[in-house]
Amino acid sequence: MAATGELLKKMQSEITCSICRGYFCEPVTIGCGHSFCRACLSSSWGVRAQVFSCPECRQVSQDGEIPLVNRHLAQLTELGKELGSKLLQSTEGQSQCVTHKKLFKLFCEEDQTALCVTCGEAPEHGAHKISPVQEAAHKHRRELQHIRSLLGNHLEEDEQLLAQEEKLAGDWHWMMEEQYCQTHFFLMKEESRFLERLKRDQKASQDRLSQHIQSLQDLRQELQEAGQQANLDLLQDAKQLLGRSKAVLAQRAKSVTPELKECPIPGLIQMLNRFRVDLTLDLRSATSYVTISGDLKSAKAGAGWQLGTKHPEDYTYPYAFAEQAFSSGSQYWEVDVTQLPQWILGIHTPYLRRKRARNVDSCASVFLLQCVKKQEYHYLQTYPGSLNHQMKGPLPRIGVYLQYSSGTLGFYNVLQRSLIYKFYSIPFTAPVKPIFGPGPPLPGTKPGPMTLCAVDSHLCTCCHLSQ
Known part of the structure; x- marks a missing residue:
């Protein structure tokens, strides 16, 4: 028995x-003479x-292809497994039931015990499935062999999928890189196109203003000369001269006050939304001039608020x-x-470093964007700053972006995805509080609310037009 076991061990x-x-x-x-399971070699080499x-x-193979199955070795393997099974049976036969002193020749499938x-x-065990030990072992070996074969196939397939994923990842990386390059190129073209248009518009505005100044100078010269005419001559030309004077003066607002430029920037609002914060109004800031809603999300001008003589920098100005x-x-x-024809938005900071910077008055404690309506026109003004532009119509939603470290404060037309105005290098030294002025209301009108938009609230052109 020992000699047989040694022979079987060598064969195994x-x-x-x-x-x-x-x-x-x-x-x-493979070429060096060593043999392996097909799945094991495939996994070892890898795709x-x-x-x-x-x-x-470790001998290098010149051919990376997996060889065909060695049929002779497969038959020898089956023979060795059968011999090993018989030897195992003879060994198992030496085991006996402790109770009945008989050999274990049966196997209970339900209890997984030898009997x-x-x-x-x-x-x-009457209702249990009982099989001879040899038959049960052979059945389980076949099941395990089948599962092992499946695992080998799955392993090979998964290696191929991994290779495909890596290739796709490389392709995807290249595609995204190329797409970003296209986007950057598109934005550069849009920037160049807009700056060129801005330059033309500025030139046209300057030419229009120069022509208006020339018209004023010519008109003043004519008026001066008319004043020196004889009475009858003056009366003959007065009606025509007065009419032309009114026409020239009527053109002043259009010639002197520039129109706010709109430059839609793709992705601008999406980028700013990364810094979106959820604000609520401080109920303690409510006054007879400004009322605050119960949910602390909107403010409305009180009945007593009229545009007075207070300067916007005044801390007691009607702000929420x-x-x-x-x-x-x-x-x-x-x-x-x-719902507001006039409004004020901005920030308040109690202290600033004594430093002068571009677009910043070192004494200012508020930085504001104000909308004012005069007759049929809306005007946007900043304090401090030089913005005083008219608009084609009212704005539905304003975005405000604050970057504390760089001292930047920007105002945006959300619907048009464009910049309105930006303050630079504000020397903050203390916490900054957003402020809201829902007025002053126009005489004879019912004031509407100024509402803080929810973090997940977004505005697009189609939504606004459908309202």
């Missing part, structure tokens, strides 16, 4: 895969390998303050002003 070493340490499954033999070498002796013949006839204050980072919020 010849039919065992050195990778998985199990019997060969679909054995293949990404640049050099194909033997997993055992002698007497145990198999016991009532507790946000409950939140900021002393770092970047924040962005949007305000719905659809």
Whole structure:
């Protein structure tokens, strides 16, 4: 028995895969003479390998293809497994049931236990499936072999999928890089196109203003000369001269006050939305001039608020303050002003560094964008700053972006995705509070609310036009 065991052990070493340490499954033999399971070799080489070498002796193979199954070795493997099974049976035969002193010849599938013949006839196993040990072992070996073969196939397929994923990832990386390049190029073209248009518009505005100045100078000269005419001559030309004077003066507002430029920037609002914050109004800032809603999300002008003589910088000006204050980072919020013909938006900071910077008055404690309506025109003005432009119509929603570290404050036309005005290098030294002025209301009109937009609220042209 010992000699047979040694012989079988030697035979098993010849039919065992050195990778998985199990019997060969679909054995293949490579150029150096060593054999492996087909799935094991495929996994070892991998679909990404640049050099194909033997997993055992490391000899490099010139051919990276997996060889065909070695049928002779497969038959030898089956023979070795059968001999091993018989030897195992003879060994198992030496085991006996402790209760009945008989050999284990049966196997209970339900309880997964070995039984002698007497145990198999016991009532507790009457409804169980009982098979001879050899038959049960053979059945389980076949099932395990099948699962092992499936695992090998799945492993090979998954290796191929991994290679495809890596290739797709590389392709996707290239495609996205190329798409970003196209987007950058598009934005550069849009920037160049708009700056060129802005230059033309500025030139046209300057020419229009120069022509208006020339018209005023010519008219003043004519009026001066007319004043020196004889009475009858003066009376003959007076009606025509007065009419022309009224026409020239009527053109002044259009010639002198520039129109706010709109430059839609693709992706602008989406970028700003990354810094969106949820603001609420401070109920303590409510006065007889400004009332605040119960949900702290809107403010309305009180009945007593009229445009007085107070300067916008005055801390007691009718503002509603946000409950939140900021002393770092970047924040962005949007305000719905659809129902307001006049309004004020901005920030308040109690202290500033004594520093003069571009577009910044070092004594200012508020930085504002104000909408004023005069007759049929709307005008946007900043304090401090030089913006005083007229608009084609009212704005439905204003975006405000604050970057504390750089001292930047920007105002945006959300619907048109364009910049209105930006303050630079504000020397903050203390927390900044957003402020809201829902007025002053126009005489004889019912004031509407100024509403803080929810963080997940977005505005697009189609939504606004459908309202």
